[in-house]
Amino acid sequence: MIQCDLCGQSKQCRQREIEGKEYDICSECWNPLAKKLKGKGRLKKEREVVFLPPLTREHEPTEPKPLPGEPPKIW
Numbered sequence: 001m002i003q004c005d006l007c008g009q010s011k012q013c014r015q016r017e018i019e020g021k022e023y024d025i026c027s028e029c030w031n032p033l034a035k036k037l038k039g040k041g042r043l044k045k046e047r048e049v050v051f052l053p054p055l056t057r058e059h060e061p062t063e064p065k066p067l068p069g070e071p072p073k074i075w
């Protein structure tokens with residue numbers, strides 16, 4: 001039994017790839033999802049790939065741009 005990434009219950013889940021990430025999703029969660037996604041997304045060879053709109057995307061840490069450094073003073 002695998003814990004479903006969507007409902008959190010231990011069920012027989014199948015590994016699904018969404019946006020390049022792998023999820024374990026049970027058929028109960030997958031079926032409505034698959035219906036919603038029907039006719040959407042792109043087909044990819046070899047693997048079953050589904051593209052979902054980003055639901056909760058973590059804020060990517062933005063690296064502070066280095067300030068233009070002043071030229072070192074030469075005394």
Ligand SMILES: [Zn+2]
Pocket residue numbers: 004005006007008009011025026027028029030
């Ligand atoms: Zn589930």
